[in-house]
Amino acid sequence: MALAVGIVGLPNVGKSTLFNALSDAGAQSANYPFCTIEPNVGMVPVPDPRLDALVKVVEPKKVVPTTIEFVDIAGLVKGASQGEGLGNQFLSHIRNVDAIVHVVRCFEDDNIVHVHGGIDPTGDVEVIHTELLLRDMQSVETRLNRARKNSKSGDKVEKQAVATCEKLLAAMEGGTGVRGIELDDADHVVVRDLALLTAKPVLYAANVAEDQLAAGIAGEDPQVAKLQQLAAAEGAEVVVVSASIEAELAGLSEEDRAEFLEGLGTDEPGLNRLIRKAYDLLNLITYFTAGKQEARAWTIRRGTLAPQAAGKIHTDFERGFIRAEVMHWQQLVDLGSEAAVRAKGLLRVEGKEYTVVDGDVMHFRFNV
Secondary structure (H helix, E strand, C coil), rough: CEEEEEECCCCCCCCHHHHHHHHHHCCCCCCCCCCCCCEEEEEEEEECCCHHHHHHHHCCCCCECCEEEEEECCCCCCCCHHHHHHHHHHHHHHHCCEEEEEEEEECCCCCCCCCCCCCHHHHHHHHHHHHHHHHHHHHHHHHHHHHHHHHHHCHHHHHHHHHHHHHHHHCCCCCHHHHHHHCHHHHHHHHHHHHHHCCCEEEEEEECCCHHHHHCCCCCCHHHHHHHHHHHHHHCEEEEECCHHHHHHHHCCCCHHHHHHHHHCCCCCCCHHHHHHHHHHEEEEEEEEEEEEEEEEEECCCCCCCHHHCCCCCCHHHHHHEEEEEEHHHHHHHHHHHHHHHCCCCCECCCCHHHHHEEEEEEECCCC
């Protein structure tokens, strides 16, 4: 699926270090602002223990996880909406992604400069929010001026655009982004066409030092707690990670990585949690196909019907869809084979109106 998550934040908060660990793409990372100018893009496998469990049962020749695209966008600074720090270019990169992971620095390190001189998670978030909001206000004002002119002829679409843009500007002038504005269906049509930055769903990544990690995950680190309080007020989530640890883990063998994680008191890298949360942020779910030749995870939007899910495999599957044979991944793992699932009467036959559920294992019957 052509869906992307942009990694944003102030300069020197750990965005590129995090991206490198995520994608192993080797994005340049250094201790000075605007190290990243052109966005780096990485296709990242989505860790899924369910697929791992299915593989043990099915023993396929090939395993294919689903993926999510991450884009490392250069650091924004105060004044970006007015072009400061190449802001116009950076903001346009954000416009092209579907969701945002906002990396916020929660660690102290005298060797890594902070563009504002000190650690202040809420203040840093406010800088980014303000710049995105100011750019959105410019976009809305431009659309409003055009709509006012065009609505003089009585055009209903333009009249609606006037009403929506006036509503948006009134809220934005009070500091509220699009996600916090109550919109009706007609408003959503106008907003969708504007591709506003503050309409994009956001996930916060609290970047901490190694000695903060345990307290941060437990919600006991004061800097992380500030960020969590801010995110809760927005209805957003916070994932606590240590970019420096994740970068170190990325370079280890599987055996050494497990030993390192055990020493940290966890069984998986923090990036796994971040990837899964970003996947959820895009309102995506996974279904599986599992056979001797291949076990694969497929990405679809939540609410997708069976024929459209089949179409992700091949357009012929959707065009000639007859039915889907469906079982829950846990039942297949617990019972050990598809034959056992059938024998228990747990394999279901679903038609064209079936809405695929996260974790379904599916076989499609079609005829073209």
